[in-house]
Amino acid sequence: MAEKRLPTFIVDCPVCKARVAAEEQGRISRTGYVNPEDGDVEYGVSVALGKCPRCHSILVGESQQVAIRGYDGYEHEWADPIRVYPDPPRAFTSSRIPKVVSDSISEGVKSLQANANVAACVMFGRALEAICRNILDTSVSSDTTQGARKCGTRPTMLAEGIRKLRDAGIIDERLLDWSQQLHAFRNIAAHPTDIAISREEADDLKTFVFAIVEYVYDLTDRYNDFKERLERKKRRDAN
Secondary structure, three states: OOOOOEEEEEEEEOOOEEEEEEEEEEEEEEEEEEEEHOOOOEEEEEEEEEEOOOOEEEEEEEEEEEEOOOOOEEEEEEEEEEOEEEEOOOOOOOOOOOOHHHHHHHHHHHHHHHHHHHHHHHHHHHHHHHHHHHHHHOOOOOOOHHHHHHHOOOOOHHHHHHHHHHHHHOOHHHHHHHHHHHHHHHHHHHHOOOOOOOHHHHHHHHHHHHHHHHHHHHHHHHHHHHHHHHHHHHHHHHH
């Protein structure tokens, strides 16, 4: 009797650094309705558990429903799975992170997991430039780009923004040196050239952007909270 073949799902394997057809060992799906502004909207999420056919690593992929049968498609349709284990997408804690930064990082991670290295570099570079503008242009307006335009000033660009972050003491010399090396990858990705971007180079840029976000936003927030707790404790002890 022929051995029964397991179903598969396509997902990124961080060990093989490639898209693989993971052998599905189990799946759980959930669908439902939300009611934004009195209009029912169907949603769905599906999580699959499998293993890489090459290295046998355990892989978990999550898919979001993108089309609903009888509503905007003939059948239910699901987006490509995004790996959520191991090495799930990074979660940051600061509420100060601009939406354009979060959205760019999310798109960059999706591109990287799809082996779209050039697209990943473009999105990570976009996130980094948005961080520079958010930190350095806030004196112009809370909406930095629009505020700069209204005042006739040019929004901060990536290369000068990184240097200004160092000059202001927001990042250190090591992060500056790292950013200058990776800035070239972003420029290559953003312009039509025949130079290829490797998975490792795109992953390095992702790691750097994550480090910048954690350094500038998350750790700053935690440090400020720590200082406030110390001050409150000193005031209580003094009383």
